[in-house]
Amino acid sequence: MTTVGQDEIVVGVDGSAASAAALRWGLAEARASGRTVVTLRAWTFDPLGDLESVVSRSPAEIAARYQRELDTMVATVRAEGEPVLMRTGTVEGAPGPALVRASAGAAMLVLGSHGHSRVLRMLVGSVSAYCLRQSRCPVVIVPARSAEEREPLPEDETADTYYPGPLL
Template sequence: MSTAIQGDIVVGVDHSAVSVAALRWAVSEAAVSGRQVVALRAWTFEPVYDLGAAVAGTPQAVADRERRQLEEVVAEVAQPGVTVRAELVEHSAAVALEEASKTASMLVLGSHGRGRLLKLLVGSVAEHCLREAGCPVVVIPARTVPEPEREAEPAATYYPGPLL
């Protein structure tokens, strides 16, 4: 699973603009706090559901595509003095992020805002992480992602982690 070490800020990075906004927020937080960032992308080989996997043809081709895209996003948000590690995990996003949260100081997610009730507000992976994460969770709402021509910082919703 994840190689996040104690104190890392772990960010779920998928193929969305809001996940890039979440990574930008985490990099800014790391610049202030002195922590490192792990940009985590989970993937699975499911050609029946994923046109990209069907076209790629093999699990290795899908993994290579996912790694390349993740590394491009990491390079796009890089800041001097902040270490960002790109990490690719073959698993569901919810499980990979929950596992990484066990050693992270913070989990940062972008919310797609699809679904019902809490899922409507934060998305199903974010909902799972809000319920199961072992560290504080920050959710960057999709509605705060700026238009491409604007460069505004997204707002964040802070969740302090599991209530004991």
């Protein structure tokens, strides 16, 4: 899946809580605007640098596994609200460039502010930062806090110590 239209909202999903929050935001926007949501999961086949690739026999197996994971997450989040027109798919390539290419003709690209890995959670979010710089369509970054609000705060964290920054 690489072609999207101007009436479609592309949501990058990687299985993280932040991407689930981005998907919720994208679905709400689609309900309000009448647009279609296109959820995409980027993946790469790199047996030398990626454990997922090592245990898989082929790129097709990786794509199929990511598609199943994406479908499961979409079904879970989608069950929380009213139905919206939606397509799902996987795109091969590094997440930033793959999502920028796939969303080139979209109404917008929606991403969580941080990725799935612990290292990315400490940073601004390398995929989000790449997409903000390179995208040809508007980019919405849903703060990681949106995902965390669905879970209780730790006792030592208070709401007044959190500053999510502007929503772009």
